[in-house]
Amino acid sequence: MIISAHELRKTFTTRSRKGAQTVEAVRGVDLEVEKGEIFGVLGPNGAGKTTTIRMLATLITPDAGTATVAGHDLLRSPGAVRRNLGYVSQAGGVEENTTPRAQIVMAAKIHNVPDPAAATAGVLDRFDLTEMADRPGRTLSGGQKRRVAIALGLVHAPPLLFLDEPTTGLDPQNRANLWDRIRQLRELGTSVLLSTHYLDEADALCDRLVIVDHGRVVAQGTPGELKREVSGDVVTLRVAEPERAADTLKPYAREVRVDDDLLRVYVDDGEHTLPALLRALEERALSLTSIALDRSTLDDVFLAKTGRSLRDTGAAA
């Protein structure tokens, strides 16, 4: 177990003219991350993902709870925890006026890496950054900067790496590229804790994940387990009379959800249930605008657990 956190809590107090306001950012989060796995924290913006990661990275002291990170007690020996982790924030921390090489060498020296220059050359090479290693940070593209940020967190070969929303703001190509690099970390035995509000990212990268909402864990497991929990397939229909259609289809489905004129019908075996669904609708003379059959996604898990769609909360999938 590289991370074992229990009942972590954090409340922020903001003072304004209206008086003190408290925000319960994290209200009792438990996490168990195995050595060598890529573990995801999935949730909408404001769910408490970043706060959780920052607590585990020693940047914020939790109000309550306990955690062991990389073999050391988070509260009693934060220094030892810091020596064993790499942390890549959302902002990245890449300096504009300094070259990537100089920044990474400096990070290596602070971490007491025996041969900083060689370690830097190695990590630059691994992230295909050698070519731009000696240009000022400001001349790098968004995707390159993100790779420098990760290289900065990895130069001391930490057993554990935190990635806070690693692909936010990247174009699809750069995202796919970064996903490959994150997957490679698994082969090197580095454990990764990453937060994301992208469902496809959690699905594609994570061995296991927790879904958080309003500072609480609402579900956890492997992406496959979580999706199976909801049901195998989801049939999405657009119909004129959703309520009546829902009643009609209930006998065929594990669950039916109505969302305006949109009907989500969760079934175990979509291919074979679909004709039956269509027949039933036709018998009742219910008119249909569109129909789609999909494997259930983590969004369906989120919807099932919270009653809201991740897409509705402003995070695109």
Place this chain on the structure above:
Amino acid sequence: MIRHTSLFLVYELRNTFRNPIWPLFGIVQPVVYLLLFGPLVAGASRQPTSEQLTSFAPGMLVVTALFGAIGVGYGTIYELRSGVLERVAVSPAWRPSIVLGRTLRDGVVLVLQSIVVIVIALAMGMRASLPGLAITVVLIALTGLFASGIGYGLALSLRDENGMAQIMQFFALPIMLLSGALLPMTLAPEWMQKVALFNPMYHPVVAGRALFAGDLTDSSIPIAFAVMLALAALTVTWSVRSLRRIAG
């Protein structure tokens, strides 16, 4: 501890000298004062410019320190926004070294800036005591630590360019006028002279004047050193503590 501090100091100095536009920018104002305001004061007091500069130049060194603090504040807010400070805060670096390395860098930069300003003043014909100049540079370095401590402390507490711009603007001008850097406080009414005593920047200006003039035993000198030493210790401690609350 010392290893980390010197690592940060060397790293930051290298960054500064790779792009020395900001330190150069920092001496533009004092040099403009020296060139365009010094002669005016000399004219008003019916003294030759070369003589007047002995009492005018020390004030410009203090003004350089004051502007340095403002630059430090903006630089720090940038480092907060870009996640640089957060990144080093998660490293095993000894926490105070992160701020200490930067503060010492500011001290070194200020010493170099002061030497440039002094050389320009000498080129304009200023006559000054050599040991006095040397001691003044040390005093200015202390003043710089105090000023950059304020810059870091404010930036780390406010975390907002606008708030900081307002505070700096609000205080910079009165502090400059009440330090006697532009016109000596001996010209001021008594109440202003009393207020000036509570302006930290007043003391290095007065001591600097005595030092440039060669009055190495003037009582203002130990007072200025004591005040600046105490205040520098205070503001640097404050900025180190502010860094601890970086998470917010």
